[in-house]
Amino acid sequence: MLVWILFLLCQVGAPALAQDLCQRDAPNGYKVRISLKTALGEDAYEWNQSEMFFFQATMAFAMRRHFQMETYNVDNIILCVQTSRVSFWFVVTSPDNTTMLIPKADVEKAVRMSRHRINNAFLLSDRTLEFLGIYPTLAAPVNPDTPPWLIVFGVVIGAVCAGIIALLVSSLLQKRRKEKGMTEDGQDEEDMQVKGVENGINLDGTYNRGFTDDDRFTKL
Amino acid sequence: MRLQLPNPGLEDRILSHEELDKLETEEAGSGDRPKWDNKTQYMLTCVGFCVGLGNVWRFPYLCQSHGGGAFMIPFLILLVLEGVPLLHLEFAIGQRLRKGSLGVWSTIHPYLAGVGIASMFVSLMISLYYNTIMAWVMWYLFNSFQETLPWSQCPLNYNLTGLVSECEQSSPVDYFWYRETLNSTPDIGENGGLQWWMVLCLVSAWAVLYICIIRGIETTGKAVYVTSTLPYVVLSIFLIRGLTLKGSLSGVVFLFTPNLTELTNPTTWLDAGAQVFYSFSIAFGGLISFSSYNSVHNNCEQDAVIISAVNGFTSVYAATVIYTIIGFRATERFDNCLGGNILVLLNTFDLPEGNVTESNYDQVLQSLNGTHPEVIQGLNLKTCDLNTFLSEGVEGTGLAFIVFTEAITKMPASPVWSVLFFIMLFCLGLSSMFGNIEGVLVPLQDLGVFPKSWPKESTTGITCVLCCIVGLIFVQGSGNYWLSLFDSYGGSIPLLIIAFCEMVGVVYLYGIDRFNDDIEFMIGHKPNLFWQITWRFVSPAIMLVIFVFYFITKVTETLLYKTWNPESENFPTLEEKPYPAWIYVIIFILAGIPSLAVPGTALFRLCCDLI
Secondary structure, eight states, X not given: OHHHHHHHHHHHHHHHHHXXXXXXXXXXXXEEEEOHHHHHGGGOOOOOHHHHHHHHHHHHHHHHHHHSSSOOOGGGEEEEEEETTTEEEEEEBOSSOTTSBOOHHHHHHHHHHHHHHHHHHTTOOTTTEEEETOXXXXXXXXXXXXXXXXXXXXXXXXXXXXXXXXXXXXXXXXXXXXXXXXXXXXXXXXXXHHHXXXXXXXXXXXOOGGGOOGGGTOOO | OOOOXXXXXXXXXXXXXXXXXXXXXXXXXXXXXXXXXXXXXXXXXXXXXXXXXXXXXXXXXXXXXXXXXXXXXXXXXXXXXXXXXXXXXXXXXXXXXXXXXXXXHHHHOGGGHHHHHHHHHHHHHHHHHHHHHHHHHHHHHHTTSXXXXXXXXXXXXTTSSSBOHHHHHSOHHHHIIXXXXXXXXXXXXXXXXXXXXXXXXXXXXXXXXXXXXXXXXXXXXXXXXXXTTHHHHHHHHHHHHXXXXXXXXXXXXXXXXOOGGGGGOHHHHHHHHHHHHHHTTTTSSHXXXXXXXXXXXXXXXXXXXXXXXXXXXXXHHHHHHHHHHHHHHXXXXXXXXXXXXXXXXXXXXXXXXXXXXXXXXXXXXXHHHHHOHHHHHHHOOOOOOXXXXXXXXXXXXXXXXXXXXXXXXXXXXXXXXXXXXXXXXXXXXXXXHHHHHHHHHHHHHHHTOSOTTXXXXXXXXXXXXXXXXXXXXGXXXXXXXXXXXXXXXXXXXXXXXXXXXXXXXXXXXXXXXXXXXXXXXXXXXXXXXXXXXXXXXXXXXXXXXXHHHHHHHHHHSOOEEEEOOTTXXXXXXXXXXXXXXXXXXXXXXXXXXXXXXXXXXXXXXXXXXXX
């Protein structure tokens, strides 16, 4: 009978005890803030008791994953001080002794380890599912071997140098061709001038060799 | 009775009209003087020279800060009264005398050779620092080929625990510009050494310039098909993109909302006059050279009017595009500011999301202030005002490398927009550099610095290499401060003096009658009354007024410069410091030597003649 009364008291007292363990600014508790509308906009789901249960399950999973030996259960995650912001406090009790709270540091380690999984479970991110006091670890920067700008620079400078060399070479060749052409032209011009001055009349225009007096050279 | 100063021997120095006609027909093949392949190349080159970075980053700021749409009035008036006559004058005199700037002024009167020399010095000084801006643009262009732009987020600090503090206190764009690009020292006295990445970019900027001017206008004429037209294409793309962004129209409205009271402020007219003058790249000598390669009977009057119109239109068009993007950025900032405040309120009072929105923010704040005033005080909420964000309009490098780059990071597909924007800036600057370098190379040739037997490729090459080496000043840690020094003093006062001397020289020394006859010979009709009045009285008067005001402003202002000093108290606001004493020597060299070259050469010649 006494045992039965004690059992009844425990059932009534347990939540009361749980209330004592979990309260605002609890020394071993964390405040969680969720911003559904910011994250999902129109696709935001409603935050209700089922979601709270899901959160408890996720936290239990995180604790199990971190400690690996102890079997945490949904009951070990106690939630309180819910607001319509959606924010609430939670504490984690040890599976062996429900009155003993897991220290803050251990909870933090567990959350950090599974942060990515917790975020994805709720379709949220580090910014929209906040554990106040646990700062998200920053992503390690991706450092490529060669900075990308150096590659683009190499391409541009290579193209420009190739262009400069091509232009210089072409102007050199042009000059050489002109010089060669000048010496040949010089002879042609002399011949034209000699044949052009006939009877003292300076003939303008090109000399038409079709009407040359070839007979001059083929004297029989 | 027209005022005409005595000018003996002028007839002997210039070609007569008959000789010009003969030159025109004989020079049908390749003569000694280069020629434009076609009129389009000439027009595009002149447009490219006139339309430069100033149209994109100086005019919008002036427009917005001097009464928006009302600024158009002084701008257009001074464009017509000052810009068009000066442009026509330079085109006509170059086409008539068929020489570069030094040759033209020596021909008009040997004592005026100083004007040509001053032009050369100014062009040289501006070329030196202008190409450094090109190097900066290239650096940003090279860095745009990445999925996440490097100026969109702060880098992590050494032990990966947080962001770099200098970046956290200012902003990622500021950090990227002042630290990763310039590696700016806190003082002009500390030179900080050469920044190797900027040296590479400077070399590439000079290399690209060299390949475009390697054979003079033969290669420049081909390059301008791209460099002069691409900016307009990109501006149009940005306009379409900008108009589809949220808040763009508020930017445009802010830009053009007229405030007619600004017209009574003399600074407005002064700034409009200065903007018209500098925008037209007059007195550099480049325009005179370019028009001397034209045929004698080219219609220079029509060219002047067309190019002025294009320049004015481009300024307004670019301002519209820039302000759509600035409007978008301001709206983003405003939304973020308000969003931040709303979040703080929601978090402090545990209100459900969506309870406080932008529309009821003020009411909610008031009611909460009534019930919990101490809490609200403790929150330190920021005041968010869209107009403050819009009037954060910056000018110059701040606009291009800080404000605009930030706006680009907020647009989807940022790397594409970044590449387009910096290619546009590069083309704008490169086409202006063609004119600057022309203003340096042709006087050097005329002075006989290079032997005539040397091919054109080597003279341009040597000039580029020397300018690049001297330009290494601007890629040190303190390079940015040197650049603003050169910009403020090297490129302002001397140009005004040169332009004034040009007008007086042509109108009163060469003789307005002779000039009118020349123009009648070249284009078929005498210049009408508008040109007469502006050339003889109005434009020189405007130049004089602007010069006097500018001179007084520059001489009386306390010489301060803004530095990026992470240790200063008001960081990230730029710290204003006074210049050290030895800077005054530098300023005197920059502004004084070109200005004094004008009377100096005259005195020198006078002495030579007397001896």
